[in-house]
Amino acid sequence: MNKYRAEKLKSRVAWAIAYFFAVIWLLVTGIPFVFMVLNSFKGQFEMLQKGVFQLPDSWYPENYIHVVEKGFFRYFFNSVIVLVISLAILLFISACASYPLSRMQFKLRKPIYALIVACMSIPIHVTLIPVFKMSTKLKIYDTLWGLIGPNVAFAIPVSCYILTTFMQTIPKEIEESAEIDGCGKYRNFFSIILPLAKTGLSTLAIYNGVTIWNEFSFANTLTQSKKAKTLPLAISAFQGEHAMNIPVIMAVLVLTVLPMIIMFSILQDKLVKGIMAGAVKG
Amino acid sequence: MKSSKEKKVSLSKSRQRSTRIAATVFLLPVIAIMAIYIVYPIISTFDISLYDWNGISAKKTYVGLGNWAKLLNDRNFWAAFKNNIILVICSICTQIPIALLLATFLDAGGKKVNFFKVVWFLPLLMSSVAIGFLFSYALATNGGIISTISRALGGGNVDLLGRAPHALYAVIGVIAWQYTPFYMVYFLAGYSGIDTEIYEATIIDGATRGQYIRYVALPLLTPVIKTACILSLIGSLKYFDLIYVMTGGGPGTATELMATYMYKLSFSHFKMGYGSTVAAGMFILVTGIALTIQNLVLKRRGELV
Numbered sequence: 001m002n003k004y005r006a007e008k009l010k011s012r013v014a015w016a017i018a019y020f021f022a023v024i025w026l027l028v029t030g031i032p033f034v035f036m037v038l039n040s041f042k043g044q045f046e047m048l049q050k051g052v053f054q055l056p057d058s059w060y061p062e063n064y065i066h067v068v069e070k071g072f073f074r075y076f077f078n079s080v081i082v083l084v085i086s087l088a089i090l091l092f093i094s095a096c097a098s099y100p101l102s103r104m105q106f107k108l109r110k111p112i113y114a115l116i117v118a119c120m121s122i123p124i125h126v127t128l129i130p131v132f133k134m135s136t137k138l139k140i141y142d143t144l145w146g147l148i149g150p151n152v153a154f155a156i157p158v159s160c161y162i163l164t165t166f167m168q169t170i171p172k173e174i175e176e177s178a179e180i181d182g183c184g185k186y187r188n189f190f191s192i193i194l195p196l197a198k199t200g201l202s203t204l205a206i207y208n209g210v211t212i213w214n215e216f217s218f219a220n221t222l223t224q225s226k227k228a229k230t231l232p233l234a235i236s237a238f239q240g241e242h243a244m245n246i247p248v249i250m251a252v253l254v255l256t257v258l259p260m261i262i263m264f265s266i267l268q269d270k271l272v273k274g275i276m277a278g279a280v281k282g
Numbered sequence: 283m284k285s286s287k288e289k290k291v292s293l294s295k296s297r298q299r300s301t302r303i304a305a306t307v308f309l310l311p312v313i314a315i316m317a318i319y320i321v322y323p324i325i326s327t328f329d330i331s332l333y334d335w336n337g338i339s340a341k342k343t344y345v346g347l348g349n350w351a352k353l354l355n356d357r358n359f360w361a362a363f364k365n366n367i368i369l370v371i372c373s374i375c376t377q378i379p380i381a382l383l384l385a386t387f388l389d390a391g392g393k394k395v396n397f398f399k400v401v402w403f404l405p406l407l408m409s410s411v412a413i414g415f416l417f418s419y420a421l422a423t424n425g426g427i428i429s430t431i432s433r434a435l436g437g438g439n440v441d442l443l444g445r446a447p448h449a450l451y452a453v454i455g456v457i458a459w460q461y462t463p464f465y466m467v468y469f470l471a472g473y474s475g476i477d478t479e480i481y482e483a484t485i486i487d488g489a490t491r492g493q494y495i496r497y498v499a500l501p502l503l504t505p506v507i508k509t510a511c512i513l514s515l516i517g518s519l520k521y522f523d524l525i526y527v528m529t530g531g532g533p534g535t536a537t538e539l540m541a542t543y544m545y546k547l548s549f550s551h552f553k554m555g556y557g558s559t560v561a562a563g564m565f566i567l568v569t570g571i572a573l574t575i576q577n578l579v580l581k582r583r584g585e586l587v
């Protein structure tokens with residue numbers, strides 16, 4: 001009995017210590033967000049004079065209105081267009097590629113798969129100059145179209161890796177019985193494998209969606225004017241105009257994170273799953 | 283008898299051929315895009331690395347291996363490489379242990395601690411660029427978070443990003459802030475992958491929760507931890523966005539990484555010839571290190587089951 005009580009006490013103490021550190025990490029994570037949101041409501045001088053953690057004088061979203069008026073949604077919709085088109089192409093072609101890689105027997109299967117997977121560790125910077133050159137030559141420099149190719153290409157390795165692993169779990173018998181009923185390889189893919197791979201595809205869409213939404217290097221290299229810049233570039237564009245007006249920049253930051261937070265609250269579990277699926281890459 | 287056998291052989295052959303054709307058709311788009319956007323550019327980068335070229339004019343001077351000789355003696359490049367290595371070591375030593383502790387706490391706490399989980403997850407939703415901008419203000423000498431806290435405790439303003447030795451560690455701290463939740467989610471998935479029966483059996487055998495974690499769960503998580511370390515290694519060698527936005531590699535070369543160095547050479551100073559050499563050198567180093575470590579740590583990665 002005594003031993004039991006000692007154990008219980010020990011466990012209580014352990015939990016107390018654990019909570020203590022948990023709260024510390026909560027502050028480490030949370031304070032920058034609080035800093036961002038509080039200051040986005042302040043005036044330019046209000047922030048520095050009154051201290052950064054004071055509540056703002058008024059919660060009127062003046063900075064937000066300013067940012068929206070200065071064309072924030074242009075960047076936003078550019079990002080949406082790039083995201084939607086890239087994702088559609090990416091998901092379709094990686095599903096196509098994963099089908100033979102996971103379910104057909106041919107000689108070059110393993111080498112091709114290994115090669116695709118090996119591309120995961122390639123730094124994008126090694127391709128930056130030639131892709132830049134190519135885009136200017138093809139006249140897609142400074143257009144949204146120029147961003148789609150690189151976005152798709154660099155997401156292919158992870159996507160094929162995840163989808164191939166996923167499609168391997170679909171039982172072989174389903175396909176075989178369809179084949180006996182006279183289904184060809186192509187019909188098999190569209191009417192059986194693709195619908196069954198839906199969960200895999202949706203996780204993939206989320207994982208790659210986050211990556212493409214936040215993509216910076218190619219966007220920064222391949223675009224120049226506002227008509228083609230995506231959301232990650234909006235921040236530096238606004239900073240160029242309002243370097244000294246920190247609250248305006250905080251408002252831009254809040255607006256760029258907001259869509260993700262809304263998505264997160266709707267799709268919390270799926271998002272976590274998507275990020276996890278991406279985590280298996282190596 | 284014989285003819286049926288022949289028929290079988292030819293049937294299986296024609297089947298093989300139709301499989302080959304179908305496989306080619308399905309693989310073609312992916313292979314084409316990767317050839318255009320990954321394979322060709324890599325070859326082209328190695329080619330440009332042999333020239334002196336500003337990226338705009340038609341004048342390209344062939345310099346042979348001159349750029350490569352320059353790279354080997356380029357102190358800035360090796361300083362950047364050293365910073366990359368420091369980043370690798372610090373990232374693995376901070377992000378992974380902290381993430382493991384957080385995941386353990388969440389796994390043991392269950393639904394009760396859901397609030398912690400949601401807040402801890404938040405940095406993952408921000409882009410590196412947004413985080414870079416946020417922290418360049420949050421760590422500012424005047425009106426930054428750390429300075430405010432230090433003043434409240436009676437100290438003075440703290441200049442974290444402006445001076446050489448601190449700047450790199452300050453940035454590494456921000457990167458840890460950004461990526462710890464990623465590994466936390468990853469380890470959490472690892473924990474939930476452990477069969478509940480194993481947990482129950484351990485508890486029935488009289489073990490405490492702490493003993494379960496130490497002697498049962500952690501050994502089971504070892505492969506997950508190894509993969510996380512490799513991910514962190516490769517990510518740190520390629521790192522770019524946040525540092526480019528926050529410090530631009532400065533002050534001096536204090537926070538310069540291979541990627542930021544390459545980018546600035548090529549797109550700010552328009553030395554695309556030498557920039558390509560740096561990019562190619564970076565490619566060799568990153569791929570070489572990644573492949574070596576992968577082979578050492580995980581023998582059977584990338585193989586089909």
